[in-house]
Amino acid sequence: MRLHRNTPKVLRFHLGMLCWGGLCVFAGWLAEVTDRGWPPFYYLGGIGLLIWAVCGLVALSWTFHVDVDSSGLTVRCLGATTRLPWAAVEAVTVRKAGDSWSSPVLEIRLAPGFKLRRRWGAERAGRRTYQLLSLDDFTLPPEEVIAVLRRHGGDGRVDADEYLWHRDGRRRLARFLAEQAVAEPERPRPRRRPVTWAVLALLVGGLVAADGPYRDRPPAATSAGSDVGVAGDAPTPAGVASPVVGPSAPSVTPSRPVRVAAVVYEVIGQGRAYIIYRDPAQPSSVVLPAQRLPWRVALPRQPVDFVLVSASRDEHWSGPRTVRILVDGVEVCAKSDEGAYRSANCDALIPAG
Numbered sequence: 628m629r630l631h632r633n634t635p636k637v638l639r640f641h642l643g644m645l646c647w648g649g650l651c652v653f654a655g656w657l658a659e660v661t662d663r664g665w666p667p668f669y670y671l672g673g674i675g676l677l678i679w680a681v682c683g684l685v686a687l688s689w690t691f692h693v694d695v696d697s698s699g700l701t702v703r704c705l706g707a708t709t710r711l712p713w714a715a716v717e718a719v720t721v722r723k724a725g726d727s728w729s730s731p732v733l734e735i736r737l738a739p740g741f742k743l744r745r746r747w748g749a750e751r752a753g754r755r756t757y758q759l760l761s762l763d764d765f766t767l768p769p770e771e772v773i774a775v776l777r778r779h780g781g782d783g784r785v786d787a788d789e790y791l792w793h794r795d796g797r798r799r800l801a802r803f804l805a806e807q808a809v810a811e812p813e814r815p816r817p818r819r820r821p822v823t824w825a826v827l828a829l830l831v832g833g834l835v836a837a838d839g840p841y842r843d844r845p846p847a848a849t850s851a852g853s854d855v856g857v858a859g860d861a862p863t864p865a866g867v868a869s870p871v872v873g874p875s876a877p878s879v880t881p882s883r884p885v886r887v888a889a890v891v892y893e894v895i896g897q898g899r900a901y902i903i904y905r906d907p908a909q910p911s912s913v914v915l916p917a918q919r920l921p922w923r924v925a926l927p928r929q930p931v932d933f934v935l936v937s938a939s940r941d942e943h944w945s946g947p948r949t950v951r952i953l954v955d956g957v958e959v960c961a962k963s964d965e966g967a968y969r970s971a972n973c974d975a976l977i978p979a980g
Contacts, residue, residue, distance in 0.1 A: 641683040648676030707744035715741040721787040884979040896948025901939040939970040
């Protein structure tokens, strides 16, 4: 089974970074000729983005793919091919990119004495760890990539439970919100102010209003990197069923027994809020419009695997406020906001205890 990189998607990302770099350099030139702003900031940021984008585009000229079979992995990267038997692969892990699961990275840890050719790896406890590619940058869906690796490498070697629980929780939350949107009438939304040309205003708008070269310096532009491999895509292999579609597909979501626990929901703040929370004993969500704050509800002990509470702003709003969830007296989720957001949402999957 061959796992290919989604080269068109990665190419679009680096072309976008190339455009941003050129825009930053242009903004630096404009700041210099008008004697406003701080030209070195724009020049340094633009040149950094251009170098990063060019290196990524050059790397795309090589083929990247991973062949997975019952005997091991074959990684083709930057013009070099490395054969790794399963005995050389201690673990295949799906890790966060920073603090978010928005772009999880596929990482492999090799046994002592093994290396991945033409690939830099961090050494930990005498073992080398390599980041192959973001799961979102494969041509197959993330769940199917994990299913292929587990089918040939075994569940004990492929660690993706935390990521799969996160995706399962997001699906449940999306399904819950969709059902709630059908059950509840839509409330009027506030009128938003125009944001046309907002991106250009971040780079150029401060230059016109500044009185001197060191006033109103814009924030540094940052962007998330991605580990890119090499070009040479091939069509998605046929005959591999998605592990999350259909009753006969292999399940990649870990099966867990349901925990019996007491749940407490809290919304701390002032004024009133539109509150929605999940009671496992109820067939649908519980809705409390214009609820006075602070608010607290304690549910009796019962089987529970997913908890959720949401507090939205209404006409009697007086922020800030915090939403909390406690399971058997232990806080499992807490979120706060201070007026910039219109709602605070808190949810968590409850493992068996």
